[in-house]
Amino acid sequence: MADIPVDEIIRSRRKTISLMVTSDCRVIVRAPMKLSQVRISQFVSARQNWIAKTVEKMKGRPQAVPHAYTEGELFWFLGREYPLHFVDDDQAIIERTDRLCVPRAYAPDIGRHIRQWYVREAEKEIRSRCMWFSMMTGYSPASIRITDAQKRWGSCTHKGGLNFSWRLIQAPLEIVDYVILHELVHLRQMDHSPRFWKKVEELMPDYERRKQWLRENERLLRI
Numbered sequence: 001m002a003d004i005p006v007d008e009i010i011r012s013r014r015k016t017i018s019l020m021v022t023s024d025c026r027v028i029v030r031a032p033m034k035l036s037q038v039r040i041s042q043f044v045s046a047r048q049n050w051i052a053k054t055v056e057k058m059k060g061r062p063q064a065v066p067h068a069y070t071e072g073e074l075f076w077f078l079g080r081e082y083p084l085h086f087v088d089d090d091q092a093i094i095e096r097t098d099r100l101c102v103p104r105a106y107a108p109d110i111g112r113h114i115r116q117w118y119v120r121e122a123e124k125e126i127r128s129r130c131m132w133f134s135m136m137t138g139y140s141p142a143s144i145r146i147t148d149a150q151k152r153w154g155s156c157t158h159k160g161g162l163n164f165s166w167r168l169i170q171a172p173l174e175i176v177d178y179v180i181l182h183e184l185v186h187l188r189q190m191d192h193s194p195r196f197w198k199k200v201e202e203l204m205p206d207y208e209r210r211k212q213w214l215r216e217n218e219r220l221l222r223i
């Protein structure tokens with residue numbers, strides 16, 4: 001398979017073969033346990049053009065710029081941009097006004113402090129939104145945890161606990177809400193079957209638009 005740009009082949013007890021390009025341009029094939037390498041190659045070869053086009057499209061999506069923590073640099077919070085502003089007061093703590101005000105005394109550890117601030121804010125905001133949706137749907141998680149996940153914005157444990165990445169708090173509230181609702185519905189329906197999506201749609205009729213936003217902008221959240 002030398003000329004075929006497949007990064008990973010995941011075999012499982014599925015019956016069909018599928019191909020995807022992740023947002024970081026990795027090509028992943030999902031295939032049944034015993035499907036021959038030759039068949040996989042044929043399947044992928046026949047879709048070379050699609051792969052190339054999709055990789056191009058993914059590369060064109062917006063991407064987070066690594067932070068240098070300089071005055072005026074932009075930080076996202078609930079879908080809005082806040083320029084970083086250093087304050088000279090040693091007693092101050094991080095505060096979000098129309099800017100993200102950070103004590104200069106935090107240097108050289110500014111990145112860590114800002115991350116901790118995001119975690120705290122995510123904890124408050126996500127917990128309260130989760131409670132709200134829990135009340136609305138009657139689905140209640142056993143626990144809510146904020147994680148450091150890079151790509152999994154939300155996940156659900158089989159003990160009925162929900163995990164959310166602090167990075168999600170950078171996204172607009174309606175996107176945060178979508179991820180929360182998605183995970184809450186998993187408490188009843190663990191897979192991504194049509195039944196799962198039907199339930200999501202019942203509770204959030206415009207979920208597809210929000211899901212699409214996340215697909216296109218998720219790289220922005222990977223700080």
Ligand SMILES: [Zn+2]
Nearest residue numbers: 182186191192
């Ligand atoms: Zn899911």
